[in-house]
Structure formats: C-alpha cells, structure tokens
Amino acid sequence: MTKRMVIMLVAVAIVFGGVFGFQVLKAVMIKRFFAAMGSPPQTVSAAKAGYSNWQPRIEAIGSLRAVKGADLSLETSGVVESITFNSGDDVKKGALLLKLRSADDVAKLHSLQAMADLSDINYERDQKQFKMQAVSQATLDTDAANLKNAQAQVAQQQAIIDKKFLLAPFAGHLGIRAVDLGQYLGAGTVIVTLQALDPIFVDFFVPQQSVDQIRLSQSVTVKVDAFKDQTFDGEISAINPKVDTASRNVQVRATLKNPDHKLLPGMYATVDIATGAPHDYITLPQTAITYNPYGDTVYVVDSKNAADGKSKLVARQTFVTTGPTRGDQIAVLKGINDGDLIVTAGQIKLHNGSTVLIDNSVTPTADAAPIPIDR
Numbered sequence: 001m002t003k004r005m006v007i008m009l010v011a012v013a014i015v016f017g018g019v020f021g022f023q024v025l026k027a028v029m030i031k032r033f034f035a036a037m038g039s040p041p042q043t044v045s046a047a048k049a050g051y052s053n054w055q056p057r058i059e060a061i062g063s064l065r066a067v068k069g070a071d072l073s074l075e076t077s078g079v080v081e082s083i084t085f086n087s088g089d090d091v092k093k094g095a096l097l098l099k100l101r102s103a104d105d106v107a108k109l110h111s112l113q114a115m116a117d118l119s120d121i122n123y124e125r126d127q128k129q130f131k132m133q134a135v136s137q138a139t140l141d142t143d144a145a146n147l148k149n150a151q152a153q154v155a156q157q158q159a160i161i162d163k164k165f166l167l168a169p170f171a172g173h174l175g176i177r178a179v180d181l182g183q184y185l186g187a188g189t190v191i192v193t194l195q196a197l198d199p200i201f202v203d204f205f206v207p208q209q210s211v212d213q214i215r216l217s218q219s220v221t222v223k224v225d226a227f228k229d230q231t232f233d234g235e236i237s238a239i240n241p242k243v244d245t246a247s248r249n250v251q252v253r254a255t256l257k258n259p260d261h262k263l264l265p266g267m268y269a270t271v272d273i274a275t276g277a278p279h280d281y282i283t284l285p286q287t288a289i290t291y292n293p294y295g296d297t298v299y300v301v302d303s304k305n306a307a308d309g310k311s312k313l314v315a316r317q318t319f320v321t322t323g324p325t326r327g328d329q330i331a332v333l334k335g336i337n338d339g340d341l342i343v344t345a346g347q348i349k350l351h352n353g354s355t356v357l358i359d360n361s362v363t364p365t366a367d368a369a370p371i372p373i374d375r
Helices: 002-037 103-131 137-162 208-213
Strands: 042-048 050-054 057-072 078-083 096-100 165-167 172-174 192-207 219-224 227-243 249-256 268-274 279-285 296-305 311-326 329-334 341-345 356-358
Touching: 057 172, 103 137, 192 208, 192 268, 208 249, 219 249, 279 341, 311 356
Parallel strands: 042 356
Antiparallel strands: 042 341, 050 279, 057 192, 057 268, 078 096, 096 165, 172 192, 192 249, 219 227, 219 268, 227 249, 279 329, 296 311, 296 341, 311 329
C-alpha cells in the first residue's frame, strides 16, 4: 500500500511539474518574442535647432489718415454756375473750384455800395459845414452812423457773395466730383473731397504696458494690403497723453512720406515698431512645441546603438521654456542646445524612447514673416 502511494505521488509530481514548467517556458518565449519584435519606428520630420537674431518689436493695427482732409461744401444754397476743376486734380491753396449763380446778390451789392458812397459824401459835406458851424454835432454824428451802417451792409452783402465761391482751403488732391453744372445745391451738400496726401498719418493703438517702449521720432515700418511686397518707413510724431479707459490702450500717430500718393486715407495698415537691442535666440518652428498645462515640451532625437550593433534614432521628451514668437517661429530660452535635432511634426505618435525615422520631404513652415496665399 505504501509503495503504491509513493508511486502515485511521484506521478502526480511529474505531471504538475511538467505543466508548471510548460507555463514558465511559454511565458519566457512570449517575453522574448515581444522583446524581439518591439514597436515599429515612427516617421516624423525634424530640424536642427540653431540661433537666429531677434529684434524686439511691437506690432499694431492702424489706419491711414490725411494730414489735411475735408469734404468740401458751401454753407449757402444756389444753382451751380461754373465748375473749374476736374476729378483727381492737384490744386493749390485758394484755387477757385466752383461758383454758384450770384447775379442778384451782386446787383444788391452795387445798390448798397451806392448808398454807402452817398453816405460818405454826406458825411464829408457835413464835416465841412460843421467847421463853419452850419450844422450841429448831432447831425454830424447821425451822418457818421449812417456811413458806418452803409459800409457794414456792403461788407455783409460781400460776405454773402463770397459764400457762393468754393475755394480750396489747402493744397491737396481732389477726389471725384459729386455735382454737375446747373444743379441746385442745398447748403452743406458735399461737392468734392480734398486730401493732402504727402505726408500722411497712420493712427494706431498700443497697450499701456508698452508705453515705456515708444517715444517721439522713433522709426516705424508700415505695410498695407494693397502693396504686399512693399514697406513704408516713417516715425512717431505724436503720442496721446491719455489712456483709453475702455481698452487700456494708448493712441499713437506716425508720419509717413507719400510722394507717389500710393497710400490713401482710410487704408488698413500693419505697423511694426522696433524696440530695444536685438537678441540671439535658439529658434524652432512653432509646430515643434507641444503645449501642456504642466509645461511645454519638445522631442529631441538621439542616436543610440541597438542590440544588433546598429545605430537607431530615439525620441527623448524634454521640457523647454519658450520666449517670444514671430510668424511661424518661436524662441526657446531653456531646455535644448544649439545643434540638437528636434522633431517638428508627428509628435502625437511618439512617447519617451520611441524609435523614429526622419522624413523631411514635407516639413512645416518656419517663416519669420509669413504671407497669406490666396487659394
């Protein structure tokens, strides 16, 4: 009985030992299989980090305004008798532009002038008679008052006539004529716009925290959509001494030379103001940065030796401190070194230690001053 029991226990031990050994062997083989297989390398684009020169700037949006500009009109009504300008003319200050019909006003002026002349004659005659004591002082005073009254009426009528002549209040460039010969004009009807285009102002706003970075005569560079490949230089000519309480911005005005009259009042403009001394920063495309609540990161590509002796590229995640941006570029203040190979696209597929393949056939843009392309 004892012999049978021993044989049975030995057989059970052999069976269980075989099962346990098989499971251990299977686990080891599975581990070796997955270790040998590994994760496939991920295809990314990458670029070397390098220093570039950064000029601190303030960017603002503004609009152009003429140094002198007005929509010309007359303060009296009447019928247009003559027009002495053409649309788009350049005129000098005081040039006659338009005249309303004024024959009846001129006739009345002549009548009043005749009365004034008569009053003057009577006054001179009574002055002589007063010296001979032929008239009283009261008569002489009445004649003097009548003369002044007549002269005032003449001046008043002359002013009424002058209001029917439109003169250029300053030298400038005329716009499109809005009235025609023989047309009846009501008081205040716009006849034409007159704009002094050289020089020209650009008005813009800067935040209050940037006020200490701007000053009078500081250089500015202006771009407008109409001339995308051209910049216009100017300088700051005025700074508003009051901060807007609604936006906490300060209005600034710069003056630009405009000899070709390319810039027109009302144009939308982008203003760049160079501030401070330039700096050298390590520069990357903005797509290289992964923004997270706990910190910004990039993937640095390192070369490592594999088990088979061949080298492979491995992505290493590292935290960085970012600085200012310009266009598609961003400055990196801490975290990477000059010459490091940085992943610029495809980070979403990576984790720390991922094997990568670099394919730069398609790379993200990294232009300091990108220009939108119409599709």
